[in-house]
Amino acid sequence: MIDPEEEGDDLEILVSAPTLKKQAVSVEIDAEQARIVPGTQGDVLRVVENMPGVARSSLGSGALVVWGAAPEDTGVYIDGVRVPRLYHDGGLRSVLSGDFVRTVELVPGGYGAAHGRGIGGLVIVDTQTFSEDEGLNGTATADLYDAGGSLHGRVGERLSLGVGGRRSHVGPLLERFSPEVEDLFPVPHYWDLQARAGVRLRANEDLDITFLGSGDDTARTAPNPDPSRESAERRTLQFQRLYLRYTRDTGAGQVIRGLVFVGADQSALVTRYGAVETALRSDTRLIGARVSSRHRVGDALSVEAGFDAEIDAVDVDRAGALAVPAREGDIRAFGQAPPDQINADSFAVVTVNAAPYAEADLGLAEDRLHLIAGLRVDPYARAVSRSAPQEGLSPTHGLYEQDLRREPRLTVRWTPTPRSSLMAAWGRYGQQPQPGDLSASFGNPTLPAATAVHRVVGAGLRPIDPLHIDLVGFSTEAEGIATRSTAEQPARAEALLPIQEARSYGAQLMARLDPTGGLYGWLSSTVAWAERRVEGGEWRPSDYDQRVVLTALGGAELPWGLNLGLRARVATGLPRTEVVGALYDPRRDLYQPLFGAQNELRLPTFFSADLRFAKTVTLPTSALELSLEVQNLTNRSNTEELLYTVDYTERGQISGMPLLPVLGLRWSF
Amino acid sequence: MPTLHPARPAGLLLPVLLAACADPLDDNSALITEERLLAVVARPAEVAPGATQTLTGLWAGPEGLIGEAALGWGVCRRPKPLAELGPAAPDCLEAENSALESLPAGPTASLTVPEDACSLFGPNPPPPVEGEEAGRPADPDVTGGFYQPVAVFAPEAAEGEIAAGIASLRLRCDLANVSQETYIAWNAGYHDNLAPEIESLELEVDGAPIEVARDGGEATAPVPAGAAVGLRLAWPECPLEAACGDGVCSGGETGEACAEDCGAGGLGCAGAETYVVQVPGTDTLELARESVSVAWFTTAGAFDAPRGGRAADDAARMVDAEWSAPTTPGEVLVVAVLRDSRGGASALSLTLTVE
Incomplete structure (x- = not known):
């Protein structure tokens, strides 16, 4: 929370800022610095996993858990356009080429009125416009996982163009040399593509059109001599976004922004255990717009008003076992056979979010005290094509629901001295139910929008010039979250009920060293509790409850184009429910585990040290960077999951990556 | 605690190998x-x-x-x-x-x-x-x-x-939540499950068959100590398609159309039967076939795979397994349990004398 306007440093880490567009608490980093952070294999957006407030996700999951919120509660926005994910399957890579990224900002909570539709945090990616490029530039990259490239630059004085993309080659390589591996392990196949054309209409007035596309296809099969025990899983997700963005900055405190977008998502998760196939497929078309105008009213007051709308039309097909896929609160063991009772449902959902918002920033006491008050109003409207399970040939009836929500937000920031600041924020947030949960057979078409309250307090200190220290305490409470009905005879169309509550609380610390003499580094730490309960019940640890995460990283620019970086991470284990026995199911010839207290067992603490070493060779008109990243330097056997023998009499573990060297090549011109 | 490490070179190529392992522990x-x-x-x-x-x-x-x-x-x-x-x-x-x-x-x-x-x-x-x-x-x-x-x-x-x-x-x-027409068709064409029966259990060592002596309900056979004993369990063949007069009231076959097979409760088949089933979420019926699985149990020695079976689209009607006899002489119990996917089961036990 100190000197956020400082620009020009090689490392730009802004932990909140007093201007209206900045959030109460956030960490922002520019692409160039993010790219050299060890442990990210040069992927700019993977720097997010090093930021305070972010839990370490299990290897291969790529889930983004911020302040204990479920991954689906944290929104990912690229230039203001929501995308369904930040990372490709497996979490190896982000969905956007690093050359298209200008900055990435994590806002774990307590954000302003300009954003909504989520009860967790925000990841805001701001992309390059390429309008400042000199001529044509580009990069080509390749490493163990994928290869990609980009080409971008300015054409004439006003036009800028950019195109980029990448494609994985891990899967194709294995298919060629070791096809049996893919029978056992989920090898990610992914691609992403970006294209942009921009035009500078006038000085400080820009218009650009951008296309983003991404695809993932991950499959595995676990063969078994008994076909009733053979399991398989395939998950696919493609998304496309096309958006037109307009920005005008008059330079006199007035900024006008406009954004319209269309897009589509196609996702499928198909699992099979024996003859029981469970599928969740959804096909989403979306359209949205975001406009805002910011004005300065006198010396002390600036006001922003805007409108943020998104309409999603989703066709959902669900079939198979009710309890698949697993959701938060489900008690199960890794590898446990799903139930074999099945159902099917096809339905359509239209969700409408059209939120006007306004925010005022009042600067007092010679601009040392800022009061930022905002209000956002969102109808959270939705229509579901089927209100009850299908019965024979009877016609189906739909339903329409809305939850008009007023979401006030308030931030107070005080900068008593140039080297210290204090901050507090409070806000109310909401989130539509997941479309797949609105099934009359598998969920509940009448689920309401969930709500949450965030409370944040923080302090910033700059004891000496290159060192920034920020400490933030937080608490969030959410209610109206869908969970499975535990009733013996639930009512029809009430397989899910909005009766789960969530809370998280804790503190995060970020200490960063600005680049000085070629050195940089930061220490981020989060101590947090994330809990859930059914209304009126006892609180229990959430599935996402990771109590302590500590990341320390640093690097140095050495002579002769050398760069060295080191990262160390410690994270306490995620909760699991202990298996205390087993019961034989003679019909299916399966053992069913018996469980102890929910989420009272913990995976062992994770530790990993990663090293990145790079050498840049400057060529006449280009540069070649050769990097070696060594992950898990100590070759520690980290437990990523617990697994059991078929009769649950013995417990083992799946350990994570061994020491893994990854060579990378990047040619830029 | 046993640990599963990613096998190299898979470990080198694939850091993403979680959620992947099926029954990786013994x-x-x-x-x-x-x-x-x-x-x-x-x-x-x-x-x-x-x-x-x-x-x-x-x-x-x-x-x-x-x-x-x-x-x-x-x-x-x-x-x-x-x-x-x-x-x-x-x-x-x-x-x-x-x-x-x-x-x-x-x-x-x-x-x-x-x-x-x-x-x-x-x-x-x-x-x-x-x-x-x-x-x-x-x-x-x-x-x-x-x-x-x-x-x-x-x-x-x-x-x-x-x-x-x-x-x-x-x-x-x-059958619930279907039209009257579908209900009638299902009611006539669905036949209660007949439990599968074990038609034969054959043993061999090094390609030579071992004779199983039967005395009432007791079945015994001698096997050499430490031998790899091949077992083949078979079940009766059931027709894949309904044919009146084949002695089996197959799925979809009705007493009205074929009183010979389906009259008075119908004649079932103790193998992988066909049956009619509602397509979930629809008002239509389809013909399906049972899958069959076999579970092996023993008081000593070890099976190479404790379970085997045939999927619904697999016409074969036998399963092979290999049992490693213990190296010490004595009597060992081997049990085979045959199950079909409609919940039917039968069992056969065999006492092997390890010599």
């Missing part, structure tokens, strides 16, 4: 090291509420089958919550729980299926509860089946002790 479930339930055999294999079934628990210990075990039997009277992954409501797992209706203890039990079984565990609307909305019927399994849970307890189980197993007995319930 599966020793075929070895009988303590008293346990191996199977529950119901005859008939599928009945309507009000009918009577005979249940036989196959209870074994390290010394062999325990034929006169005083097993406890409890008929579950409580539907399971949707979130429950197991075969029955948690209350139905505990001995002496009020959710259970006890049957006389013994190796077998005679069960008259409760009249409301298709409401509690089937497609019929659950019994109304005052002040509450109409409840949700149970979902069928992939074969269209609904099951009455019956808890099986170890002999002399104390109050609160967890069941050794939950038998699920297939119920003949009506």
Whole structure:
């Protein structure tokens, strides 16, 4: 929370800022610095996993858990356009080429009125416009996982163009040399593509059109001599976004922004255990717009008003076992056979979010005290094509629901001295139910929008010039979250009920060293509790409850184009429910585990040290960077999951990556 | 704690190998090291509420089958919550729980299926509860089946002790949520499951067959110590397509169209039968075929794979396994349990004399 306007440093880490567009608490980093952070294999957006407030996700999951919120509660926005994910399957890579990224900002909570539709945090990616490029530039990259490239630059004085993309080659390589591996392990196949054309209409007035596309296809099969025990899983997700963005900055405190977008998502998760196939497929078309105008009213007051709308039309097909896929609160063991009772449902959902918002920033006491008050109003409207399970040939009836929500937000920031600041924020947030949960057979078409309250307090200190220290305490409470009905005879169309509550609380610390003499580094730490309960019940640890995460990283620019970086991470284990026995199911010839207290067992603490070493060779008109990243330097056997023998009499573990060297090549011109 | 490390070179190429491993720890479930339930055999294999079934628990210990075990039997009277992954409501797992209706203890039990079984565990609307909305019927399994849970307890189980197993007995319930036309077609074309039967069990060592001596219900055979014994278990062949006069009332075949095969209850087939089933979420029926699986158990030695089977689209009607005989002489029990995907089961035990 100190000197956020400082620009020009090689490392730009802004932990909140007093201007209206900045959030109460956030960490922002520019692409160039993010790219050299060890442990990210040069992927700019993977720097997010090093930021305070972010839990370490299990290897291969790529889930983004911020302040204990479920991954689906944290929104990912690229230039203001929501995308369904930040990372490709497996979490190896982000969905956007690093050359298209200008900055990435994590806002774990307590954000302003300009954003909504989520009860967790925000990841805001701001992309390059390429309008400042000199001529044509580009990069080509390749490493163990994928290869990609980009080409971008300015054409004439006003036009800028950019195109980029990448494609994985891990899967194709294995298919060629070791096809049996893919029978056992989920090898990610992914691609992403970006294209942009921009035009500078006038000085400080820009218009650009951008296309983003991404695809993932991950499959595995676990063969078994008994076909009733053979399991398989395939998950696919493609998304496309096309958006037109307009920005005008008059330079006199007035900024006008406009954004319209269309897009589509196609996702499928198909699992099979024996003859029981469970599928969740959804096909989403979306359209949205975001406009805002910011004005300065006198010396002390600036006001922003805007409108943020998104309409999603989703066709959902669900079939198979009710309890698949697993959701938060489900008690199960890794590898446990799903139930074999099945159902099917096809339905359509239209969700409408059209939120006007306004925010005022009042600067007092010679601009040392800022009061930022905002209000956002969102109808959270939705229509579901089927209100009850299908019965024979009877016609189906739909339903329409809305939850008009007023979401006030308030931030107070005080900068008593140039080297210290204090901050507090409070806000109310909401989130539509997941479309797949609105099934009359598998969920509940009448689920309401969930709500949450965030409370944040923080302090910033700059004891000496290159060192920034920020400490933030937080608490969030959410209610109206869908969970499975535990009733013996639930009512029809009430397989899910909005009766789960969530809370998280804790503190995060970020200490960063600005680049000085070629050195940089930061220490981020989060101590947090994330809990859930059914209304009126006892609180229990959430599935996402990771109590302590500590990341320390640093690097140095050495002579002769050398760069060295080191990262160390410690994270306490995620909760699991202990298996205390087993019961034989003679019909299916399966053992069913018996469980102890929910989420009272913990995976062992994770530790990993990663090293990145790079050498840049400057060529006449280009540069070649050769990097070696060594992950898990100590070759520690980290437990990523617990697994059991078929009769649950013995417990083992799946350990994570061994020491893994990854060579990378990047040619830029 | 055993650890599964990613095998190189897969470990080098694939850091993303979680959620991937199927049964990666040694599966020793075929070895009988303590008293346990191996199977529950119901005859008939599928009945309507009000009918009577005979249940036989196959209870074994390290010394062999325990034929006169005083097993406890409890008929579950409580539907399971949707979130429950197991075969029955948690209350139905505990001995002496009020959710259970006890049957006389013994190796077998005679069960008259409760009249409301298709409401509690089937497609019929659950019994109304005052002040509450109409409840949700149970979902069928992939074969269209609904099951009455019956808890099986170890002999002399104390109050609160967890069941050794939950038998699920297939119920003949009506088809719900379909048009009258579809119901009529299903009612005529669906035939109760006939439990699979073991047609033969053949043994060989190094390609030479081993003769199995049979004396009443006892089957014995000699095997060399430490030998790799091949076993082949076969079941009867069932027609893949209905044909009047083939001696089997196949799925979709009706008594009206073929009284010869389907009259007076119909003639079942003790192999992989065909049957008609509703396509979930639709008003249509399709013809399906049972899959068949075999589980092996032994008191000594080891099987290469403790389970095998044939998928519904696999016409073969036998399964092979290899059993490694112990190196020390003595008598060893081998049990094979044959199951079909509609909940039917039968078992065969064999005493092998290791010489």
